Amino acid sequence: MHDTPALEIRNLSVEFAFDGERQRALHGLSYSAFRGRTLAVVGESGSGKTVQALAALGLLPEQASVTSGEVIFRGENLLSLPTERLRQVRGSGVAMVFQDPMTSLNPVLTIEQQVCEAFKTRMDAQTRKSKAAELLAMTGIRQPEKRLGQYPHQLSGGMRQRVLLAMALACGPEVLIADEPTTALDVTVQAQLIAQLKRLQREQNMALVLITHNMGIVGQLADSVVVVYAGRAMEKGPAEKLLDNPLHPYTKALLESVPPLFSRKDRLDAIGGQPPSAGKTGPGCAFAPRCPRAMEHCRQEEPQEFEPEPGRFSKCWLCKT
Numbered sequence: 026m027h028d029t030p031a032l033e034i035r036n037l038s039v040e041f042a043f044d045g046e047r048q049r050a051l052h053g054l055s056y057s058a059f060r061g062r063t064l065a066v067v068g069e070s071g072s073g074k075t076v077q078a079l080a081a082l083g084l085l086p087e088q089a090s091v092t093s094g095e096v097i098f099r100g101e102n103l104l105s106l107p108t109e110r111l112r113q114v115r116g117s118g119v120a121m122v123f124q125d126p127m128t129s130l131n132p133v134l135t136i137e138q139q140v141c142e143a144f145k146t147r148m149d150a151q152t153r154k155s156k157a158a159e160l161l162a163m164t165g166i167r168q169p170e171k172r173l174g175q176y177p178h179q180l181s182g183g184m185r186q187r188v189l190l191a192m193a194l195a196c197g198p199e200v201l202i203a204d205e206p207t208t209a210l211d212v213t214v215q216a217q218l219i220a221q222l223k224r225l226q227r228e229q230n231m232a233l234v235l236i237t238h239n240m241g242i243v244g245q246l247a248d249s250v251v252v253v254y255a256g257r258a259m260e261k262g263p264a265e266k267l268l269d270n271p272l273h274p275y276t277k278a279l280l281e282s283v284p285p286l287f288s289r290k291d292r293l294d295a296i297g298g299q300p301p302s303a304g305k306t307g308p309g310c311a312f313a314p315r316c317p318r319a320m321e322h323c324r325q326e327e328p329q330e331f332e333p334e335p336g337r338f339s340k341c342w343l344c345k346t
Contacts, residue, residue: 028166031232032200039080050076051256065235065247069300072235073256078202083111096270116143120198124205126185130177137173143195160191165221183214202204202234242285252276255301255311262337272339275312
């Protein structure tokens with residue numbers, strides 16, 4: 026493991042403007058991603074997982090703004106870079122695989138046109154086509170030359186996801202952010218894509234930031250985990266320890282909601298209640314209204330980040346030593 030992070034998020038906060046009000050979607054999120062290792066950012070839908078990635082790459086929508094924090098890559102704060110310099114970093118330094126391939130791919134352009142976009146100014150047409158076919162083959166697409174002439178609707182969901190992966194890898198990034206890369210794929214295709222990600226990460230020594238709500242995938246891919254709820258990092262630590270012995274009640278509830286592999290349950294364990302809307306949490310712990318172990322103190326004061334074990338962090342009063 027390298028001592029210097031490939032990508033470091035420091036105290037990142039993001040707000041959205043709705044109907045004249047400012048609502049905070051991220052609350053001081055911090056983590057570090059290292060080359061050759063996988064960091065999983067997990068949590069329910071709406072927890073802020075994707076927002077932090079979009080903020081890091083300067084891709085937030087117009088109604089959103091970063092109110093504090095830094096995103097450090099190669100010693101530069103990406104949040105303060107000029108637009109042209111940030112464009113240079115995207116792709117060649119930090120690349121992202123977006124969640125929905127049907128909306129991320131242009132339906133009226135061929136696969137070749139879209140994959141070649143990243144290097145169209147640096148190669149002649151024949152070299153670009155060869156490079157694009159090589160990238161498709163690298164991600165496990167068979168008959169890549171044939172696929173280059175096709176359109177997104179002619180490919181399966183798994184193949185479209187691989188095309189997005191090929192586009193993200195086009196410039197050899199040091200950091201790859203994969204946002205729900207296996208969503209809507211059947212389990213067989215999921216397993217194939219996970220195997221491809223593992224292999225590509227190993228071959229290219231990339232830092233992989235995996236955004237997901239699928240705890241099963243976390244167990245297969247992740248070296249470390251950040252558990253996000255209501256825009257806050259509730260728990261951070263090595264994947265194996267976190268999955269075997271979660272410290273935060275929210276992490277425990279997420280794991281208990283996963284269907285068991287080798288036993289049968291008549292009823293799945295669900296987390297009661299609903300996640301809070303952005304900016305609509307009370308004065309205490311954001312998870313307190315849904316937490317089975319919440320105390321009165323939890324509802325009155327938000328916990329700080331405690332370190333009950335070396336290298337493990339939890340934002341829960343139960344972890345105060």
